[in-house]
Amino acid sequence: MQPEDVKRLLEDRISECEFHIQGEGCNFQVTAIGDIFAGMTPVKRQQLIYSALSEEIASGALHAITIKTFTPSQWAETADADRA
Numbered sequence: 443m444q445p446e447d448v449k450r451l452l453e454d455r456i457s458e459c460e461f462h463i464q465g466e467g468c469n470f471q472v473t474a475i476g477d478i479f480a481g482m483t484p485v486k487r488q489q490l491i492y493s494a495l496s497e498e499i500a501s502g503a504l505h506a507i508t509i510k511t512f513t514p515s516q517w518a519e520t521a522d523a524d525r526a
Contacts, residue, residue, distance in 0.1 A: 443468060443503050448495070455494040468505035475517045487511040 445463040448470050452461045459476030472491060479487050491509045498504040512520060 443470075443498070445470065448472065448498075448504070451498065452491070452494055456490065468503060470504065470506070471508045471510075473510045473512070475512045475514060477513060479511050480513050484511075 445465060448465075449461050449463045452459070452463075452472070452474070456474070456476070456478070459474050459478060461475075462473040464471045474487075474491060478490070482490070488509050488511070491511065492499065492507070495504055495507065499507070
């Protein structure tokens with residue numbers, strides 16, 4: 443599986459989110475940015491991503507996934523901090 447495959451799956455299954463995917467084979471890092479995460483606990487955010495990829499995880503197509511989630515304002519703050 444390639445990063446663009448994971449991105450396409452997530453875009454098809456979770457609307458109104460921006461995804462940045464890194465990795466290869468069955469190990470990926472997912473960064474997700476969207477208003478959908480507002481008011482969600484970190485655990486609920488991760489569960490949303492995992493549930494969207496549950497078939498691929500169950501089949502072994504995806505094995506290790508690292509997930510970072512942000513609202514757009516949190517992402518902007520992170521980007522600003524990285525530029526400082």
